[in-house]
Structures are given as C-alpha cells and as structure tokens.
Amino acid sequence: MFAVLPYAELLSCIDNIDPVAYARTRNYQTGSVTRLSPYISRGVVSTRFIFDRLRAAGHTWKEMEKLVQELAWRDYFQRVWQVRGPSLVEELKHPQQHIVHGEIPVAVVNAVTGIQAIDEGIFGLYREGYMHNHMRMYVASVCCNIGRAHWLQPARWMYYHLLDADWGSNACSWQWVCGAFSNKRYFANQENINRFFGTAQQHTFLDLPYEAMEHIPVPDVLSRSTPFMVDALLPASDEIASAHSEKVLLYNWYNLDPFWHKDEPCTRILLLEPEIFGRYPIAPHSVAFMLQLARAIPGLRVFTGSFAELKQYFPHARFYYKEHPWNHYDGCEEPRDWLAPGVNGWYPGFFPYWTKVSAVLQKELNV
Ligand SMILES: Cc1cc2nc3c(=O)[nH]c(=O)nc-3n(C[C@H](O)[C@H](O)[C@H](O)COP(=O)(O)OP(=O)(O)OC[C@H]3O[C@@H](n4cnc5c(N)ncnc54)[C@H](O)[C@@H]3O)c2cc1C
Numbered sequence: 012m013f014a015v016l017p018y019a020e021l022l023s024c025i026d027n028i029d030p031v032a033y034a035r036t037r038n039y040q041t042g043s044v045t046r047l048s049p050y051i052s053r054g055v056v057s058t059r060f061i062f063d064r065l066r067a068a069g070h071t072w073k074e075m076e077k078l079v080q081e082l083a084w085r086d087y088f089q090r091v092w093q094v095r096g097p098s099l100v101e102e103l104k105h106p107q108q109h110i111v112h113g114e115i116p117v118a119v120v121n122a123v124t125g126i127q128a129i130d131e132g133i134f135g136l137y138r139e140g141y142m143h144n145h146m147r148m149y150v151a152s153v154c155c156n157i158g159r160a161h162w163l164q165p166a167r168w169m170y171y172h173l174l175d176a177d178w179g180s181n182a183c184s185w186q187w188v189c190g191a192f193s194n195k196r197y198f199a200n201q202e203n204i205n206r207f208f209g210t211a212q213q214h215t216f217l218d219l220p221y222e223a224m225e226h227i228p229v230p231d232v233l234s235r236s237t238p239f240m241v242d243a244l245l246p247a248s249d250e251i252a253s254a255h256s257e258k259v260l261l262y263n264w265y266n267l268d269p270f271w272h273k274d275e276p277c278t279r280i281l282l283l284e285p286e287i288f289g290r291y292p293i294a295p296h297s298v299a300f301m302l303q304l305a306r307a308i309p310g311l312r313v314f315t316g317s318f319a320e321l322k323q324y325f326p327h328a329r330f331y332y333k334e335h336p337w338n339h340y341d342g343c344e345e346p347r348d349w350l351a352p353g354v355n356g357w358y359p360g361f362f363p364y365w366t367k368v369s370a371v372l373q374k375e376l377n378v
Contacts, residue, residue, distance in 0.1 A: 014170045014302060015303040015307075015375075016050075016227070016303060017307075018055075018269060018307070021050060021055070021056065022064075023034065023045065024045070024047070024055070024063060024065060024375075025045075025061055025064045025065075025357060026068055026308055027267075028045055028068075028078070029043055030063065030070055030074050030075040030077065030078045031074050033045070033075075033077065033078050034077035034078065037144075038144075038145050038207055039145075039207050039208075039209075040128075040143055040146070040207060040208045040209060041209070042144075044143065044199045045078075046056055046141065046142070047061065047228075047302065048141075048174075048175035049140070049141070049174040049175040049314075050084065051175070051297045052174075052175040052176065052177040052180075052265070053174075053175075053264070053265070053266075053267045053300075053301065053304055054190075054266040054267050054268050054333070055267055055268060055304060055349075056268065056346070057347070057348035057349075058082040058083070058085055058349070058350050059348040059349060059350055062079055062082065062349065062350055062372065063225050064207065065078070065079070065159070066376065072372075072373055072376050072378045073335070074373065076369070077130040079369070079372065080365060080369070083350055083361075083364070083365050083368050084180075084361060085170040085177075085180060085368070086349055086350050086351075086368070087358065087361050087365070088179040088180045088183040088184070089228065089347075089349075090175075090355060090356070090357075090358065090364070091103065091179065091183055091357075092178065092179035092182075092183070092336045093336055094356065094357045095357075096336070097151065097336045097337050099178060099179065099182040099237070099336075100163060100182070101185070101293070102186060102191040102192070103183070103186050103191060103192040103193050104191060104194075104359070105190060105191055105192070106188075106191065106195075107155070107161060107162060107186075107189045107190060107191045108190060109156075109159050110159055110160070110161045110197075111160075111229065111281075111315045112159070112160055112161070112162070112236050113160070113161040113164060114164055114236035114237055114238050115154060115160055115165045115168050115236060115237060115238075115239050116153075116154060116158045116160060116166045116235065116236055117235040117237050118167075118232050118233055118249070119133065119150065119153065119154055119158070119165070119168075119233075119237060120239075120326060121308075122134050122137075122351070123232075124153060124232060124233070125215060125216070125232055126153070126197050126201070126204065126212065126216075126366055127147055127150075127212050128146070128204050128205075128208035128209075128210045128212075129146070129150060129153060129204070132146035132148065132149070132150065132208075136169070136172045136173070137172060138299065140172060140173055140174035140175075140294070140297060141173070141174060141175070142169075142223060145207055145208075147169065147302040148188055148197060148199065148207070149199050150165075150169070151165065151169075151185050151188035151189065151197075151202060152196075152199055153217075153233070154184070154192075155189035155196075156189060156196045156197065156198055156215070156330045157189070157198075157217070157224075157227070157229070157230065157233060158229055158230075158233035158236075158344035160231055160236065162185040162186060162188075162189045163185075164238065165185065165239070166181055166182055166185040167239050167291070167292075168239045169181065169185075169299075170291060170293070171239075171241060171292050171293055171294050172294050172296075172297075173297070174296070174297055174300050176291075176297060177265075177292055178202050178242040178337075180292060181377075186252070193329050194292060196225070198221060199217070200212065200217050200218065200219055200220070200221060200223045200224060201215050201217040201218040201219075202218075204217065204318060208258070209218065216230035216232065216233075222280060237239050241292050242289070242292055243288035243289070243293050243294075243298065243300065244295055244298065245283050245285060245288055245315045246271075246283070246298065246302060246315060247315060247344070248312075248313055248314055248315045248316065249312040249313045249314070249319045250312075251280070251312055251314055251321075251324050252324075256277065257279040257327070257328060257329060258276075258328065258329055258331060259277065259278045259279075259280060259325050259328045259329070259331065259342075260272055260277045260278070260279045260330075260331050260332070261280055261282050261318075261330055261331065261340060261342075262279065262280065262281045262282065262305065262308070262311060262333040263281065263282050263283070263284075263332075263335075263337075263338075264283070264287075264288075264293070264301060265333075265335050265337065266335065267281075267301065267304040267305055267334070268281055269304075269307055269308050271333070272331070278310075278312075278325070278328070279310050279312065279333075280311070280312055280313075280314050280321065281301075281305045281306060281311055281312070281313045281314065282314055282316075282318065282321060283313065283314065283315045283316075283318070284317055284318065285315065285317075286315070286317065287337060291309075291328055318339070318340050328343030329342055329343060330343065331345060332344060333343070333345050333346070333347050333349070334346055350368055350371075350372060351367065351371040351372065354367045354368050354371060
C-alpha cells in the first residue's frame, strides 16, 4: 500500500528532484519519475508550488523544461475540464472509431492479457494505486485500440484504482489515446513495451509492425468484456456540532491543501458527497489515502452527505471553497493555483497552450 508522506518528506522529495535525469529517463519503467501525482491531484501541492521549488533549488530553465512541460499537461487538462464542463464524457474532438462494445476487457480487469509488462502494471495498480504514465498509455491502447472498447468504462476502472485519480487528466488522456482528443490513435507494439519495461517477450498479439496494428481483429484474449460496476465505500460522518461558526472551509477529494487559511479560526469540513462518488467511485485504498491526508489538517471533520444536508448544520455560516469543475456549492469561491493563471480558456491542443505558458514562465525567470 502507498504510504502517505509526511509533509516535510514530501518537500524533501520535491527538493531532491533531478529534472535532468527526469527528462532523460521518464519513459522507462525504472526512470526518475517523481510520483508526486497523488499529492497534486489531492490538492496537497500544486504545479505552481513545484515550479517555485525547482526554481528556488537553482535549476535552470533548460534543466527543468521537460518536467515543467509535464506539469503543464496537467494544467492543460484542468483547463479543458473547466471549459468543457463537469462530466467530460463527450468526445472532445472526434467520435471514437472502431468501437465494438462499451465495457472493459475481462483480461484487463484480471491482469491476464498475456503481455507480461502490462499484467504486472495492472497488478501494481491494484497493489499501490499507481501506474507509470507510459503503462497507462499501453493499457488504454490495449483496451480501446486493440480491444475496441469505448474509452469511458475502462477510464472509470483506472480512475477507481488510482490514488492520483483526476477526472480531467484521466478522461482527456483516455480520449487522447483512442483518437477522440487527438488526430491519431496511439499504438505501442511489443518491441516498444520490451524496450521501456525491460521484458523480452515475443509472439504476443502486440508483436507486430506498426503498419499492421491498426487493422488486426480483436485478439481472442480480449474478446470477453464486463461492465465496470462498483460502489465507493465512504466513511461515516464525524460528529458535527451545529454551530454559529461564521466561516466554514470546504475540503473535498480534490482539495486537501494543508496550508489553506492555516491558523485561521474556521470550521473545516471534508465534504464527501455520495452522489459524486456514486458516479465516479474510488477504491478503499484511495479512501484511506484521502482520510490520512485529511487527518493531518488540524480540526478537520468528515461529513458524508450532500452540500444541502451540510448547510443545515451551519444555517448562518459562509462557505469557502476552491474553484473546481465539480463544485456546485454556494458561498465564496477562491482560485486554484496554476503555472500561468492568465493563460486560460479553450486551447484545442496542448502545444499552443504550452507556447503561452512557457513564455510566461521564461519571462519570470528572465530567460
Ligand atoms: C490513460 C491515462 C490516464 C491517466 N489518468 C490520470 C489521472 O487520473 N490522474 C493524474 O494525475 N494523471 C493521470 N494521467 C497522467 C499521468 O500518467 C500521471 O499524471 C503521471 O503518470 C503521474 O506520475 P508521476 O507523478 O510519477 O509523473 P511525473 O512523470 O513525475 O510527472 C510530474 C507531474 O506532471 C504531471 N504529468 C506528467 N505526465 C502527465 C500527463 N501525461 N498528463 C497530465 N499530467 C501529467 C503530473 O501532475 C505528474 O505528477 C493519465 C495518463 C494516461 C495516459
């Protein structure tokens, strides 16, 4: 199980990032990836915060550009989510092609695809709540482009298991792999997987030249599918004392920032809405991870119920929350952190967005 890092250790992980090694090795299973995504997705640290720490550590733009670009992918998907609305289930650019069903291949769920690295990657996801980016792309390609599943159910399956589950990054990435948010479907063959994940397999259903991959029939091993149907098991509410507290801070699955209004005398509530987790369930290890982060915030109480139900406990309060596409509260909305807050709105692709973000950051650095 993924252990939650105490804040001081998290900071030291950030300060010890070697962005040059990251740029060179990030596509390999054993590469120097940061594994910061669970903390970013849960709102403990932001992309801007990491950029500022890299800068303070003295890294030059050239050294850290690749890592900052990856952080910008995250911000980009958040912008897409903001603009395209909370559900993000409509195809963003093109309807997905070549679909034969709307479920998930059973062999993927059971980690028995026969592709050794992929099966190990899925077991790792179940065990640790984490999967390497390149492996996420392989799995999505096997589900959608080889197994010809619609992207939505497999995406929900992966989201369920990831500690870094973020519907913006998740839905946009699945759509990117299956060609709904890109102009070309993503394929990886066995040779590619062997190279980046250190296996030496041959004669698998992926052991093909790229020209052949777009046209192969669904391999037998991927032909059985199953719907993805699970529930999230949410914790019971803490005792909430009905109070005349004037300021109530709302935390949630996407905001567990330990420094938010720190030391101010506020009521702090982690709001877990069954309606949201019913649509986008998360695994017990993700619930446990969230609660560990929440318990590190002094005075925070858990409330499982709707916002309307919570309001009954605080009839005279003003609610404060951070902006997020899923929030529907009323009260005082505060902005989230961004690498470049002024670069917002709809960009049809990442690179026009990145051109603007990198210009803002380079100006800050006087590059
Ligand atoms: C099919 C698929 C599903 C995904 N689902 C999620 C998800 O639910 N939640 C999530 O946070 N990320 C998701 N990603 C993006 C990416 O895989 C993860 O952010 C990354 O693997 C996290 O590991 P890391 O922190 O070690 O990344 P690093 O490589 O160390 O990167 C540092 C940070 O940059 C950001 N980042 C890096 N690569 C990407 C990327 N391709 N897209 C967006 N941001 C990126 C992340 O915030 C990450 O923590 C998905 C990617 C794919 C292909």
